[in-house]
Each structure stands twice: as C-alpha cells, then as structure tokens.
Amino acid sequence: MILADIGNSYIKVYQKGAVRSFEVSEGLKRYGSERVYYISVNNNYTDIPKNWTDIAEKIELDTSYLGLGIDRKAVCMAVTDGVIVDAGSAVTVDVMQNGVHLGGYILPGMQAMMGAYHSISPKLAVTLNPNVELGVLPQNTKDAVNYAIISSIKSMIQTTARGKIYFTGGDGKFLSKLFENSIYDETLVFQGMMKGLEC
Amino acid sequence: MILADIGNSYIKVYQKGAVRSFEVSEGLKRYGSERVYYISVNNNYTDIPKNWTDIAEKIELDTSYLGLGIDRKAVCMAVTDGVIVDAGSAVTVDVMQNGVHLGGYILPGMQAMMGAYHSISPKLAVTLNPNVELGVLPQNTKDAVNYAIISSIKSMIQTTARGKIYFTGGDGKFLSKLFENSIYDETLVFQGMMKGLEC
Incomplete structure (x- = not known):
C-alpha cells in the first residue's frame, strides 16, 4: 500500500516503511499509475490521478477543535x-489524552520567525543558528534573536508537556533533541492515516 | 529640563514628569527652540536642533553585551x-543584577508575529486578540494563533524572571497585567537618562 500526504509545496509518500518527499507535481506524476491513498491540505489540485483515493473522511479525530487541518488530524x-x-x-502543538484531542496551538516556524525580525529592522536580520547556547543570557544581537526563537518554542512545549512529546516535520528532529521525554517520528501522519484505514 | 528619546518613527518627550509622543519631524520642530537632552537609535537625522544635546556618552551601562541599543541601555x-x-x-527582555546587565534577548512584537503567520498561510492571518483565554487549550485557528503569541511572550518572561519585572513600551501595559510581580512605567528610559546625567 502507498500513502501520500499532499501539502502546499511538497508531497510526502510512504511506501514499505520509508518516507520520500517530492514537489507536488513531480510526486503526482511519479506515482500516477499506482494505487495511492492520500490526504491533502490543498483542495486546488486538479491533476490528482484517478486511481488515487482521498481518505479524508476516514480521518475521524475526537475533538472540539473547529477547522483542524487534515494533516494535523x-x-x-x-x-x-x-x-x-x-x-x-x-x-x-497538540495535546492528546486517552485518544481525545484536547486542543492545540500554532507557533510560526523558525524561518517565519526570522522573517518577523527582518520586518522589524534590518539590524535584526541575523543568520539562523539553531545551536545557540540556551543556558546563558545572550550577549549580542545574533544570539539574542536565536535564543528567543529556540527558547520560546522550547518553553511553550514545556508548558504544554504532559508525558511523552512526539515530534515530526522538517525541524522536528532538531527540536526533539531539546527534550528528554521526546520521540522523533517522520511517519506519524502515515500512522494516523493507517489507523483511519483500519490497517 | 526636557528629555527626548528619538526612535525610528516616533520621538518621546519627557517634561515635568509627563511623556508625550510625536512623529520625529513634528517633535523636532515643536521643541526646536528648547534646550533638550536626547538619545537617538537612528544617526541619520540631520535636522536635530543645535541647542539639543546628545547624551549617548553619558549612558554607561555595566554590560558585556555587544551592540546594545542606546534606548535599551x-x-x-x-x-x-x-x-x-x-x-x-x-x-x-533584559536582566539587571546589582546594577550589572547580565544579558538579554529579543522577541518579535505582537504585530510582527502576526506578519509571520500571514507569511506562512493566509489561513493563519487572523485578528489580534490580546484577551485570548490562556488557561485552556485553543479550539480554533484564531485562538490557536493568539494563544501562541501571548503565551510564548509570557512563558519566556516567566523563564527569565528574577524578582520584579519592569514593563515599558506600547504593549508594556497590557503585558504587565499577565504578571503579579510587575510594574508598568512609561518613564523608564527617561529615568535611565537622568541617572546618566546624574540628576
């Protein structure tokens, strides 16, 4: 079975336990003749192959949250x-308890944060340094910005943390290293899709 | 004595205990004939009146931080x-201990954060709501964004807090209400300038 998670720019394809990432048009073409179960955050794609099946309605999460994206579900x-x-x-960042979704929130990603600093002043348009020292107060602008980006994400997750923390996504691996009780798993979205398909 | 803090867009003028704010060109014109002691984050203003005195060199902060802005000092x-x-x-956000500056960091302001969300997706371009409920996990996109903005600033300050927290600036009054051990004071920059002038 092949699963696909279609985003706004990229498509992630899961096959035999491995995840591969492609630009959307390339992924649709490459797997065009395969039987694929997919979800998509974007309903504007008109060239999805006919033998692909949208399984959005199988993704039933117990939640009161209105408008939760299909991939997040x-x-x-x-x-x-x-x-x-x-x-x-x-x-x-979302919280699950006994299989029930309790709610969640959305922080800007690290690149979007950089853009925010740039919009305030060119002086704050520093280089991203994910390895900035978090144990000491910054002593220059570059560290002051990077410390704030990484620490604010970290302290928010810490505030929310109940038990294990599951990380996924492009910056998930890096962020997972900031926590002891963490797991990084790039297949989470596909595990959810398989649960929906009951396989 | 009249004090002025010149920023990139506005000038704040302190006279007889009161603070007034003007667009830079208007402030320079209005107080042009007065004797004013000032600091300026921007060295590009060419029309500063001759009877105004730049007191930047009097603002001597004990710090190892390189490139701390004059107003922050x-x-x-x-x-x-x-x-x-x-x-x-x-x-x-800066930390002082026994009159020594221990370091600090820089978060984007609330408007810049909103811009960061907008740059990610139009779906995240919600209205700013500083009164979002912080005690419960958000249940929709608008709350998910606002909760993240306010909570991330709050949790960062909490992580840093040692003793009293002094708030100043346009959003300082609002943020100060999120903390018990806080003081809001719009005159802080002028108090620092007076300390520099030893008056």
Whole structure:
C-alpha cells in the first residue's frame, strides 16, 4: 500500500516503511499509475490521478477543535496520549489524552520567525543558528534573536508537556533533541492515516 | 529640563514628569527652540536642533553585551535589580543584577508575529486578540494563533524572571497585567537618562 500526504509545496509518500518527499507535481506524476491513498491540505489540485483515493473522511479525530487541518488530524490520530509537535513552516502543538484531542496551538516556524525580525529592522536580520547556547543570557544581537526563537518554542512545549512529546516535520528532529521525554517520528501522519484505514 | 528619546518613527518627550509622543519631524520642530537632552537609535537625522544635546556618552551601562541599543541601555540603567521588558515593535527582555546587565534577548512584537503567520498561510492571518483565554487549550485557528503569541511572550518572561519585572513600551501595559510581580512605567528610559546625567 502507498500513502501520500499532499501539502502546499511538497508531497510526502510512504511506501514499505520509508518516507520520500517530492514537489507536488513531480510526486503526482511519479506515482500516477499506482494505487495511492492520500490526504491533502490543498483542495486546488486538479491533476490528482484517478486511481488515487482521498481518505479524508476516514480521518475521524475526537475533538472540539473547529477547522483542524487534515494533516494535523492524522498526526494526532497516531498518538493516544501525549503532546504532538509538527515543526515545519508553522509549528503546531497538540495535546492528546486517552485518544481525545484536547486542543492545540500554532507557533510560526523558525524561518517565519526570522522573517518577523527582518520586518522589524534590518539590524535584526541575523543568520539562523539553531545551536545557540540556551543556558546563558545572550550577549549580542545574533544570539539574542536565536535564543528567543529556540527558547520560546522550547518553553511553550514545556508548558504544554504532559508525558511523552512526539515530534515530526522538517525541524522536528532538531527540536526533539531539546527534550528528554521526546520521540522523533517522520511517519506519524502515515500512522494516523493507517489507523483511519483500519490497517 | 526636557528629555527626548528619538526612535525610528516616533520621538518621546519627557517634561515635568509627563511623556508625550510625536512623529520625529513634528517633535523636532515643536521643541526646536528648547534646550533638550536626547538619545537617538537612528544617526541619520540631520535636522536635530543645535541647542539639543546628545547624551549617548553619558549612558554607561555595566554590560558585556555587544551592540546594545542606546534606548535599551537607558531603560536598563533605570533598574538596579530585575527583569526589564520593553514591548514595542520588538520585545526586548533584559536582566539587571546589582546594577550589572547580565544579558538579554529579543522577541518579535505582537504585530510582527502576526506578519509571520500571514507569511506562512493566509489561513493563519487572523485578528489580534490580546484577551485570548490562556488557561485552556485553543479550539480554533484564531485562538490557536493568539494563544501562541501571548503565551510564548509570557512563558519566556516567566523563564527569565528574577524578582520584579519592569514593563515599558506600547504593549508594556497590557503585558504587565499577565504578571503579579510587575510594574508598568512609561518613564523608564527617561529615568535611565537622568541617572546618566546624574540628576
């Protein structure tokens, strides 16, 4: 079975336990003749192959949250208890308890944060340094910005953390290293999709 | 004595205990014939009246921080022990201990954060709501964004807090209400300037 998670720019394809990422048009073409179960955050794609099946209606998350994106739903479905952090262009943080979604919030991703500093002043347009020292107060502008970006994401997740923290997404691996009780898993969204498909 | 703090867009003028704010060109014109002691974050103003005195060299803060802005220095000089939060287009957070500046960091201000969300997706371009409920996990996108903005600033300041927290700047009054051990004071920068002038 092949699963696909279609985003705004990229498509992630899951096959035999491995995840591959492609630009959307390339992924649709490459797997065009395969039987694929997919979800998509974007309904504007008109060239999805006919033998692909949208499984959005199978992704049923127990939640009161209005307007939760289909990919975020799938990621949450993969976890029964814990905090789920999907760190990409945005960083979504969601809480699951006994299979119920309790709510969540959205931080800007690290690149978007950099853009925010740049919009305030060119002086704050420093280089991203994810390895900035978090144990001491910054002593220059570059560190002051990087410390704030990384520390604010970290302290928010810490405030929310109940038990295990599951990380996924492009910056998930890096962020997971800031926590002891963390797991990084790039297949979370596909685990949720498989749960929906009951396989 | 009249004091002025010249920023990139506005000038704040302190006279007889009161603070007034003007667009830079208007402030320079209005107080053009007065004797004014000032600091300026921007060295590009060519029309500063001749009877105004730049007191930047009097603002001597004990710090290892390289490139601390003159206004941030002055604000810190006003406090011997505590955390100083200047919440404007950026939110600077600095720590003073026994009159020594231990370091600090820079968060994007609330408007710049909104811009960051907008840059990620139009779906995240919600209305700013500083009164979002912080005690419960958000249940929709608008709350998810506002909760993240306010909570991330709050949790960062909490992480840094040692003793009293001094707030100043446009959003300082609002943010100060999120903390019990806080003081809002729009005159901090002028107190620092007066300390520099030894008056």
